[in-house]
Amino acid sequence: MLDYNLAEKGELSLYEYLYRRIRDDIVSGVLEADDRLPSKRSLAQHLGVSLVTVEGAYAQLVAEGYVRARARSGYFVNALPGLPVRTALVQRSATALPSGVVAPAEAIPKASEDSGELARLWSRALRDALANEPESELFSPAPPQGLWRLRAAIADYLCQTRGMEVDPSCVVVGAGAQTLDNMIVQLLGHELTYGVEDPGYPRLTRLYRANGVKVVHVGLDGEGVRMDEVGAACPDVMHLMPSHQFPTGRVTSIARRYELLGWACAEAGSRWIIEDDYDCEFRLAGRPVPALASIDATGSVIYTNTFSKGLGAALRLAYMVLPGQLMERYGTELGFYSTTVSSVQQVALARLLESGAYERHVARMRKxxxxxxxxxxxVLAKSGLADRVRMEEADSGLHFVLAVGTSLSEEELVARVAGPGLSPMPLSSCACLPKNRTAPDGLARLVVQYGSLDSEAISAFGAELSRALA
Incomplete structure (x- = not known):
């Protein structure tokens, strides 16, 4: 029986403390592959906690891939590859280096969020900054890498929300993901081969090809990007969305994350992983899945993200965290770039992060x-289509995949159900390789983005889907 001292949980919730202790026991080998965990009810009774607490901890372990659930059998520990043991490359720099690059994270086609609320939040942040901050900070040119104050606020935010220990001197702020994506190619080199997920975000392929680099497409399985296809395609760089893949919504399992780090470590300094932490803030069940960068001891992960989902795509605010080796190269080779985000915007965003206003805003949006x-x-449950329609990967982000049993093609289905407020995307349209455009089960799959919908649009979609499948 698992035996933990719950008095040591500190400020953590009971479920998160329990999740962390079991996770740490799995990583350290105290719990071995295929070990059976106690039943939820027996562990709850043993520890003197509610059944809901244990259910929450087990659900998070399953979501991250540490544990698998077997119907009517219980929960079992998954086998984990060994983590690379090479000493991490220097992540901290003695001084802030010149800046200005990266971030393949942002603009995935989506319905815009509540623009009125976002506009009010941002306009209030700008007013507060202009009223309370010194003109010398607001109107002086920011350093190429971005204001130290904002980079420090981002580092603290990543520590609190993504489990990452980040040196602000390794953070680079930029005006949107695409600008930074282009710069990352300059940093890593045009002679490298760049791998992207398939199906994936189509604009990434176009962006890399526009830079004149070789692009290879790597398929997915239930745990994330397929390592056999990574080996066959031989990329030097893998661009991944491990916490919420677009368009499938899949979460890369912890075992696959270890495999990816091992792949990168095998040729340290010449293989890189770009972690595009798309949609990470909007996990709707359990706690957010930790970032791949949070377990990187190899110095191989370039972490990228934007504030586009939280503050709206119109605000081109993105950032990346570079490993120490790349940060030094960036300072030498790309430090001449001027910052692409105004000082006023950077100060306003720093204030939102420092005050906790941004995190409270995200919590409201998540709800x-x-x-x-x-x-x-x-709506789908009441449509009478339960035996033909299934929501998949609906616990994260602002889209889910709708699997539909129908003789219609995905394109035909979209044409019949699309309405003024909602236009799903055929999942197959996001695949570049023919073999990745159809699923083995033969179901049609639509990517449904719902961030700006209302009850009327959702009901209308349900009605149109019922008519299309009648």
């Missing part, structure tokens, strides 16, 4: 999106 997702599920 709203969870309600929209649940409303979608309720």
């Amino acid at each position: 709203r999106y969870r309600e929209l997702r649940d409303e979608f599920a309720d």
Whole structure:
């Protein structure tokens, strides 16, 4: 029986403390592959906690791939590859280096969030900054890498929300993901081969090809990008969305994450992983899945993200965290770039992060999106189509995949169900390789983005889907 001292949980919730202790026992080998965990009820009774607490901890372990659930058998520990043991490359720099690059994370086609609320939040942040901050900070040119104050605020935010220990001197702020994506190619080199997920975000392929680099497409399985295809395609760089892949919504399992780090470590300094942490803030069930960069001891992960989902795509605010080796190269080779984000915007964003206002805003949005997702599920459940329609990967982000049993093609299905407020995307349209355009089970799959929908649009979609499948 697992035996933990719950008095040591500190400020953690009971479920998160329990999740962390079991996770750490799995990583350290105390719990071995195929070990059976106690039943939820027996562990709850043994520890003197509620069944809900144990259910939450087990659900998070399953979501991250540490544990698998077997119907009517219980929960079992998954085998984990060994983590690379090479000493991490220097992540901290003695002084802030010149800056200005990266971030293949942002603009995936999506319905815009509540623009009125976002506009009010941002306009209030700008007013507060202009009223309370010294003109010398607001109107002086920011350093190429971005204001230290904002980079420090981002580092603290990543520590709190993504489990990452980040030196602000390794953070680079830029005006949007695409600008930074282009610069990352300059940093790593045009002679390298860049791998992208397939199906994946189509604009990435176009962006890399526009830079004149070789692009290879790597398929997915239930745990993330397929390592056999990585080996066959021989990329030097893998661009991944491990916490919420677009368009499938899949979460890369912890075992696959270890395999990816091992792949990168095998040729340290010439293989890189770009972690595009798309949609990470909007996990709707359990705690956010930790970033791949949070377990990187190899110095091989370039972490990228934007504030586009939280503050709106119109605000071109993106950032990346470079490993120490690349940060030094960046300072030498790309430090001449001027910052692409105004000082006023950087100060306003820093204030939002420092005050906790941004995190509170995200929490409100997360609650709203969870309600929209649940409303979608309720409409589909009442449509009489339960045996033909299934929501997949609906616990993260602002889209889910709708699997449909139909003789219609995905394109025909979209044409019949699209309406003024909602236009799903055929999942097959995001695949570049023919073999990745169809699923083995033969179901049609649509990518449904619901961030700006209302009850009327959701009900209308349910009605149109019922008519299309009649």
